[in-house]
Amino acid sequence: MSLGLGLKDVRITLEGRELLALDCMIAPGEVLTVMGPSGSGKSTLLSFVAGFLTAPFTAEGRIELNGADITDAAPELRHVGLLFQDPMLFPHLNVGGNLLFGMPPGGRARATAAGEALARFGLDGFMDRDPATLSGGQASRVALLRLLLSEPKAALLDEPFSKLDRHLRGDIRRFTFERLRDAGLPSILVTHDPEDAEAAGGPVVELAI
Template sequence: MNTTHRLELRDVRIRLDGKTLVSLDTHIGPGEVLTVMGPSGSGKSTLLAHLAGFLAPGFQAAGRVLLDGRDIGDLPAERRGIGLLFQDPLLFPHLSVAGNLRFGMPLATADKAARVDRALARIGLAGFGDRDPATLSGGQKARVALMRLLLSAPCAVLLDEPFSKLDTHLRREMRQLVFERLREAGLPSLLVTHDREDAKAAGGRVIELLP
């Protein structure tokens, strides 16, 4: 397991129209999942947008975001080294399952086909490489989205309510799979959710934002 990645939020503050929405000073260690909870409008999604590099105009952000000791606050989103997992799998409909997995891989990745085969086997989808994503169940799509994220070799991960659209059984299954894989990869991760069961499954610290 890679144990070198670390995400630091040094006195990060986000304001809108003179009002402070988010104020955080914390760090996330290798394989740790920090959960940020709060009601709608408390700034959870705004925080993720700032960290990922696509904060909407009108918001003002201050403080520093460090990934492995490097300040990434002024870098464009594609150069930050941060992976994203959303409520929806967002698989590319024009690509096969294997094509979706290959899409995010670094260009220098050796033997991509073999890596895809191994990745599919790890998530219980061996032999699914040629399938159209439209033929997958919701749980299968979620697994492919997770593995696409991991194969993109991020240095940190942001999770935006990734289990909220799954039924109860799938939610439990995907929580276990996601958090196990993130710990194995040693990735510092930030989860935003309104579900306390998500926070409990993540097993890390919880920060609550006020409305």
């Protein structure tokens, strides 16, 4: 079995015009960075991998995750975690509720695990906090932790650092990539920022319109 995320002869088109063509294997803990201007197909690639691609875009090729073909699988069965520009925490749930939402069933042990994970992320005692009271860096860490606790087999990152203050960006960037490596998740990062690509440390694909 081949571990990692495989993009096998993937080709994405818009009304007959090819936006991108990729054939690569992303190893566990590796981050593939996809760069390019708006409209080049970066986020469309993430939609295809996550299972959300819609018309007028079309895609060919296969997506394999740890040896399984997930090309036609429903999004909720792909075991792919998503991290966006905004943390997208549920405003009606506290921090603990946000973390528990995506976690596999496990009774009271889930809350214990969530609390311990918050402490490891430097957020000890944050279980009952309202997301609206979090700083940008704190919210980003909670969003990343929510992704990791959902036990995905791969991660997709859509410009997750672009809205952070510059003084926070470097720390959160390093923190994120370290945790993805520790978890052994093959990941795809979409970004405009060369510093993101450098920090990710993996292969880089540059797209053009």
